[in-house]
Amino acid sequence: MESLPVRCPVCSRDHAYLTPVYPCPCGSPTAPPLMRGAPVEPITHRTWDDDWVSVRCHSCGRRDQWPYPELCCPCGTVLRIPVRPVATRGFTPSAPPGPPPAPLPRTAAQPRPAFQPLVIRTARDAVSAAALYLTWLGYRDVVQPEVRPTSRIDLRAAGVIAQVDSTTRPIALRDVECLWLNALHTSVSGVLFSLAGYADDARSRANGLSIPLFVMDLTGTPRPENGAADALARTGP
Known part of the structure; x- marks a missing residue:
């Protein structure tokens, strides 16, 4: 995973942000390309569109929407991590994608015994x-x-x-x-x-x-x- 140094503009606390990796339907790991050196942005207002970003798979070229990279600082500020926009031209897949792996059959769950709780005092x-x-x-x-x-x-x-x-x-x-x-x-x-x-x-x-x-x-x-x-x-x- 790619690591990016991030400083919270509110409390000046430094973080090492690790890029989340998602599985493309072709099976290859895919991650949003981060913009090093670009300032992070505190999130003060959310919209559905702002919560998602286009990411292209480097193996098959598929373009999908993934959650926008964010970091929650201990001071309470949620920071949006800048991402490079997806190029629309000049892409060459690194290898022909193979078929996605077949899903494994789900076995029937075994009956569980009754849950034995622990009384909460603290x-x-x-x-x-x-x-x-x-x-x-x-x-x-x-x-x-x-x-x-x-x-x-x-x-x-x-x-x-x-x-x-x-x-x-x-x-x-x-x-x-x-x-x-x-x-x-x-x-x-x-x-x-x-x-x-x-x-x-x-x-x-x-x-x-x-x-x-x-x-x-x-x-x-x-x-x-x-x-x-x-x-x-x-x-x-």
Whole structure:
């Protein structure tokens, strides 16, 4: 992955931004071409068109729309990373594309035993309860850091990261977007757990990004709050 030094214009914090890589339908990894030296732009207003960028596959020449590269600074500012525009002429594929790999048949999920929750008395208990639930869903090697990182990611496992909010305020739109960006950067899925629920705009954004939202009560039992969470609870990862 290409690395780009980025300085937040709001707090002057320096970051090393890693370009997200996406699989083209031909099977080749594809990434937005970043513009080195160009200033980053704080996002103060969003439109659907601004959230996507055209990217051309260097192997087959296919042009697709991918999420615009963004970075969530710990100061709370979301930064848009400049991207070189796609050339419309003079492209020569590096190799003839082969057919996309055939999808593997999905096997029937094995019945899971009933989830055994962990009673929540502290913020740490909330993280532990979410870790138990991810393990119950079928994620492997669920790990919780001893100290919460600046990215606010509380749990990591094979193929997923999760944020657990044990405060009394509903999760905000920015929390959803930061989790989504962190998941994109590491090519995994993101899941949110909250004790106080979600703001309306945060819920709407999560639905559009297919991010599972769960609400936990003090018994430690997560409850699906959107379609993505329902699907995850039914079939697992």
